[in-house]
Amino acid sequence: ELVDACSEVFSKREVAQVLAGKKLLITAGPTREELDPVRYITNHSSGKMGYALAEMAMAAGAQVTLVSGPVNISAPKGVELVRVGSALDMHQAVLSRAQSQDIFVAAAAVADYRPASRVDQKIKKTGDNDDMVIELVRNPDILADVAALANKPFCVGFAAETRDLEHYARGKLKRKKLDMICANLVSIPGQGFNVDTNALDVFWKDGGKSLSLASKQQLAVLLVELIAERMAVARQ
Amino acid sequence: ELVDACSEVFSKREVAQVLAGKKLLITAGPTREELDPVRYITNHSSGKMGYALAEMAMAAGAQVTLVSGPVNISAPKGVELVRVGSALDMHQAVLSRAQSQDIFVAAAAVADYRPASRVDQKIKKTGDNDDMVIELVRNPDILADVAALANKPFCVGFAAETRDLEHYARGKLKRKKLDMICANLVSIPGQGFNVDTNALDVFWKDGGKSLSLASKQQLAVLLVELIAERMAVARQ
DSSP, X not given: OHHHHHHHHHHHHHOOOTTTTOEEEEEESBOOEESSSSEEEEEOOOSHHXXXXXXXXXXXXXXXXXXXXXXXXXXXXXXXXXXXXXXXXXXXXXXXXXXXXXXXXXXXXXXXXXXXXXXXXXXXXXXXXXXEEEEEEEOOOHHHHHHTSTTOOEEEEEEEESSOHHHHHHHHHHHTTOSXXXXXXXXXXXXXXXXXXXXXXXXXXXXXXXXXXXXXXXXXHHHHHHHHHHHHHHHX | OHHHHHHHHHHHHHOOOTTTTOEEEEEESBOXXXXXXXXXXXXXXXXXXXXXXXXXXXXXXXXXXXXXXXXXXXXXXXXXXXXXXXXXXXXXXXXXXXXXXXXXXXXXXXOSEEESSOOSSOOOOOTTOSEEEEXXXXXXXXXXXXXXXXXXXXXXXXXXXXXXXXXXXXXXXHHTTOSEEEEEETTSTTSSTTSSEEEEEEEETTEEEEEEEEEHHHHHHHHHHHHHHHHHHHHO
16 A cells, blocks of 8 residues: 555656646546435446546646545545535536536546436335336436537546447547547456556547556546647647 | 544443353345446445444354445454345345344345346447336345244344334334334434434334434444343243
8 A cells, every 4th residue: 555655646746737727627436316215326436537537637737626426535635526416416516617617527427317206205115016117217418418518628538338348439429529538348357447447448539549457546647648638639 | 533432442341241152143234236237226324333233242242243235334353244245145145144043133224126137238328218117126035034934033123214113113023023123214314324323213022112312333232232131031
């Protein structure tokens, strides 16, 4: 752990001020979609990748706002933290802030669906309901909505896939009109959810770059540099 | 926190050896019912009440086995920890151990239902599925199955309710053939899920006792004493 702490301090020191003066809005963690006061649907996102990115973007000089679902890690010092629960909460928190941002990074694992109705009392088991059906409705697409803004920030998405990585990632890039997408295969051990390491394939309209397995802190430094680089190219 | 730590040490010292020589099996935490490799249904249980009970039962002289769903707290030293994910996993872990136990405490918030089928690939959004339906099937009832064993241990259940506390708790006590049930209203702030305090109404066939708002550690001491007391009466 000491080695980890040292390498983190080292890598933070090494971050060039490539985002100096930029405002960066980032989402992280899972969302919770409540079925009743006790039960909810969620996912395995730990928030680690998003929190590392928030930290490194700040180290690179950005003014960072972090909109976070429920996680068990502390927000980096100096980052403005906005805590949310559901995808609808996160949508509201992001859209009310997105217009004034230079960069938007959607690192949260937002639930695609929410229960069609939330029951105010705990759903009771009775003898006659051995099976049950939950009706779900689609949540708004936070990233697509930000990318559709007139004065939109540079938009970076994430894609956690279990197969056909580039196919799904490029589809999402194009469909949502993103500037960049970071994709990973969550089915491979040591990558993605709830681990400290990750490997990412980053795609943009006319190119891409593979970032091989590394700590999420190290990947965050590389991603911040890549974002600054692609932003500069996009403005030419 | 120092005061908390001191009061914990104090209360552990104060615990009479009322469970000396007894074997106690306890479940704690939520379960996770997987929808696909990324998403799952769970609940707000932190595991704190169950972990406090495991700790205090051990302090009272019991040999403790703790079957725990995913939580963010450490198991008390000296307790045998068995980690599980789903309700089916927990059922298997408990039923394979229950026969040799003197006491079974079901403090876990076990999912009543699980998805009828788990999808091996992440479920993809497509344009034509704005709504979605999840079919759920009933999970086995761990506590009722233990209480139905020929040579059953002294069975203690929990009931987290949002209304009609005694009605639902006594119904559960009778229906599942329990020896004792600990009920709380999770709709009241400071009680139940994800907080450090709780208040419990404990019921048995011909009586009951209210344990007023206190730390989960303090309540655990009182509950351990109550379990020992009711076991002694049951054997007369």
